[in-house]
Amino acid sequence: MSIDIDPLREADGITVTDHIENTQFEVYTDRAVDPRPRPESDHYFPVDTSVAVETGSIEIPRVAVVQTRDSDGNLLTRGDCYEMPDGTYHVGIDPAPTKLYLTFDSAFAVSTTDRTTRIDLDTVGTVGLGFRTLHQTPAGTITTPTDPESLMDAVSLLGSGLQTTSPERSFPTLRGHPPLIEPGEEFSVPERVEPVDSGVRIVVPPEYRYLYPVVSLAYYFAANVAPGDAPRIEGDGWTYPLEPGFETRTAEVLRQSFHLDCLVRTEGFYPVDLHERETTALDLDWERLYNLPLATRLGEYLEVPFRDIEPELPQWTLTTDVRPSPGNVEMLPFVAGELSIVRSPETVTPVADDEGVGVGFLGSPNRSASPATRRDSQVAGASLDDGEFVRGGASAGATRGVDPSADRGAVAAQTDFVRPEPVNTVEHAWVGDGVPLDANKATLDAYHRRLEAGQVEQSRISVLVVCNDEQMREEGDVADLYGLRDMVQFDIEVRHDLSREEMRDVLASDVDFLHYIGHVDERGMQCADSYLDLTDEDLEIGVSAFLLNACQSYQQGEALIHRGSRGGIVTLSDVANSPATTLGRIIARLMNSGFNLRTALHVAKRELITGHQYIVVGDGGTTVCQSRSGMALVFEVKDGRHDEFNLSAEFYPNGNHGVGSLASLNLDAIENNYYVPSEVVCNAVSTQEMSELLDLELLPVFYKNGLTWAGEFDLD
Template sequence: MNLRTEPDRLVAIDQARQSATVALRPDEADTDDVAADDLYADRSLSLRTDRTTAYDTTTATTVETDWVSTPPVGVTVVEPASGTHTQIRREEAVSVGPDTLVVLRTPVLTLLRPAAEGTVRRGERVAVTFPEPTRIAVGFQSTADFAERTVRVTETADGVAAGITALGCAIETTSPDRTWPNIRSHPPALAFVDDDHEQTAAQFETPDTAIEVVVPREDALAYLLPTAPLAHYVGATVRVESGATARLRAGSVEWELGETPVAADQTASRLLRRTFYLDCLARSASPYGDELASHDVLTDAGFQAAQLYDASVAERVQQYLALDEETAERVDEALPAWHLGVHVQPSTTNALSLPHHLSRLADVYSPEAATLASIAERYEWGEQRRVRGAAAEASGPDMWVSPEQRAATVGWEAPRRALGAFNVCGTPRLHPLSETELSITVVQATLDYPGESVADHYEDRDLPLSVSFHRGIESEQLASLMESSGDLLHVIGHHESSAGIECQDGFCSRTTVDECGWEAFFLNACGSYQFAEWLVDRGASAGVATTRTVSNDSAARVGVNWGRLVSLGWSVERALSFARQVDDPSGYVAIGDGAYRLMQSDAPVPAEARVTKSGDDQWEVALTHDGPRQMGIQFTNSLTTNPYLGCSTGEWEVPRDELEEFLDSRDSPVLHDGDLQWDMDL
């Protein structure tokens, strides 16, 4: 984990690029490294109530200040003597004594242990204050463990089933707290071996949940991949059985998933969504749980959070799936959308990407998409149906598809290319965070394309960024730059499919780039998607490219909006989706890992905000936190009373002064009158 100590803040960033920022009183903060073990005098304090694991930290330090603060997150106070947990509600203040442990549910869990009495207040921010500067131990905990663990199985249906079972070792707790993202670690990698004796799946310890998923041997992979997310979350043992109908068993109760791969896929998705979100509501009974805004969904269905929290996984699944048809339909309609889904072509090769998808709790679908059979259909794709420029390159009749949108963010790992989804290519890689400051390079390939404004927008961000700008570059220089490494490469220029990106001395062909060390990139040049696929295949995590010719005005707006959004913690695909709502929906596509984020925002997931005038001095505000990462986290803001689950949309009608206060608290834009407005003029 990377811990940055600055005079006015501590920033902890883990290997998954999740971060926690603890603000300190300027000019009064003094920081010293401290051994993580020294943070705790009482090792009996347990984060997971069904385990004995203490609040172990990944890294720790001490500060001396009279005020520390974080964004609005869940707060639990743990008494050192009794181990009693007290959840602090919104607009509540609680006194804390010496050695009290304050647990803050930031994306990287933050733990504070002060040496003197103080007060914790949870309002628009969480603030811990003291009468005078006080010594405070600060620890950070992350489960983003990128240690090289590999489950080795044979390249058979039975081997893949055993591998999916073994991946369940990443979620050790069996209580509803398994919904918290910082409880779930990254699953091991999957690899194939030729000899049964080389298999290692049985060596990985998984919780005994008494849950099983069985799929038929006939066309087994078409069942195994779409049911893997459900099996992973509930901790199921997965088996392949000749002549079987796909089924889920919890304890002594069984349910058929479906007689076809598509039917099993759809049933597994529905059950995963219901089970996960009801577990999120049940965790309100935990010592550090919040009653969520949607808590009535649980009680209206006849459930009690305390009873569910104490039940086993199998018992909870039995109750969730025993709902009568009318109640089940009402519950399913009230729950949020799923955050991330990937259409995956069934194959043993694609099975190797399951650990990557399951690390985000992405749902996996049998590929479903409408074919965009002509360039004209590609232009018309999207609700806006905006037509800009002219197509310069030829396309095959079935080259592009429009996938079914079953989740807030959608990926495509199947033949052909997709609009409205990030296109998975290359091999999923674990990219630990560099220990240095984040580096961004902006390249204006030729002198006749404006690039300075893009660089300026990155530099305006108050973050530890290193921004460099190249104006006019030769082809060998561009190829060499692409082969170097950094966090974000933003290229602006002209591209021809047969030649490459135009430079001062000619064209830079993608074939001259042997490797790519950049985490993310934006190739803002016409028809650059094949170049982008080449860069991802050679090491980049993700990037954005154009599908065809785009106008200069549109390219400038999309490039600037996307660049500003990713620098604020938006994922590659989500930033692109937001930007293309107002500019050329079909002109841009994400390649590689669209869930990749350059950095963490102040909030765990930045909110998409829509503002509409509803009357004299009255405004409607709709907020959705639907990022493809951090599944299970909850959100508060200046408009909320109870926290919301991710992918929920909260709607409020507010007067002008409250809207101004809300806008002042945001650094991301709002969607108003069909445009992204960074500084909304009321």
């Protein structure tokens, strides 16, 4: 049992202990209660544990929204202050440390204070309380030998984290985190990791290059993975081949099945008006599909040719390349939990410094830049050939403390660049040796820190801007861009010209986001009196996330990840000051708006070609704060006719609002919900409607091929 319910000792009510999330909270009643077991099926939504108590009120010590449904599950109302007449009700209280549902027969009233939420029944009676773990923390760690056949048994248990096998598991809150995997001499499974019999079987040859690409499918289908010659998926009476084109077909199966689950789930707990359901060209019996077992339903999904459904599919968010090595087995649960498309390249293209990475990014500023680099420099208002200083040292312009005659190249010689194959997804992560171009260098340490971070509740978010070069003071003004948020409080500090010891203290501090502006070379981060090399210093690191906006900052940033940070953005080459300043300001605003590191850099690359000189290290899903709408949202606006605008809005998964969340736009013309990721298109938006929409949240807006911001967009 993952959740325990016990009577309170010094007050009236119960204590709820979630052993998976390591959380505990109290629910108060108006009299002493003795909770007794109650069938989980009494609740409209899935629960892990259910009890019944006799009480006249339920109160929790936090401000929440109360959602009320009738006995058939129809949504009646939601809010924090209202009354309901006699009836049979299913009530949800959100947020709470676990999902909390009530069921009872009585009229009732909802009220809140600045600290509590209370439900008062008209008469004392039986109240059923159901609890479901949010399961963002793994239930345990599976120990396994790392040979492919043994590892298959561990991968077969990834689906134990699912809260349901119904189509509702396409909601992120019903997909618990998969159990972790660690190498060991013997196979061992903790008690709380219980297998799910979904009836789905995935057969692949016992090789890493076949096993790794199916981990997301194994998790999402709660599938048993078994060795065999021909890669395939099997259910009761059906078989679906995964060849030819093994990795492509596994990606297609994930996208197709997830999309159809999102459409079919509208027949269940959430009968919302879904845009994708109303616009699909498929003629399927949605209600019948909803009521089928997972394996049977999947078999019918796969009878639909992918070419028939592909035009309806949104661009998937993430592809992760996991090199086929036993050393990468511990990353598999994290990759699967993100529902990433997975590839496992046996070979990889190395990148030599003199290749120029296609656009000259690995050349030093003294070398000739490619046309793409020159074009970007001109857009940014500077040219390396015109002697603009760079943030490393070797330039014809102003530098600090660096020998301009040194042949530095792009990074230290021991760093090997690799060029992953291009992806068709928004984001791209890399698991394995080498520094990937245009991909997030994902590391196990950082993903474990995601779990350790948990659901941190804090009233203020700390941002520290460090500028160690007076010629870069312009970017130091980014401090003004952090904290431009209602309902979110920031502590923002700007410091200049820090000494080596002062920089050590900064890195050890409990800062949510460090924005570093200055020079980096092979000696480390330049300080006012010396250099601080993070790769060989015995440092204590407390900084959670960072942007190291300096030349060739990859190795310094990687050292931060290994020593305690969760994620950051770094450079792979020398960067000219003007475009670096522009990018720094873009990243500042996006992080302030709740974007995660990967999506923030994706948006910045749309504006600046030099954005490809930067990559994310560590956990690319790291955020500084939550956006007002909960997810990352990017507008593109085009002029329409008669003072009207044509708008497209892209929703990206972010934090707790992961793949499969529901989203909509606050426009009269948009009546439906969309599932994330999605693009919402609305034409002929009036000036007044556009103004009201842009006032709701600080968002990036692309207009006339340039980036501006809600609040600054000129509607005239």
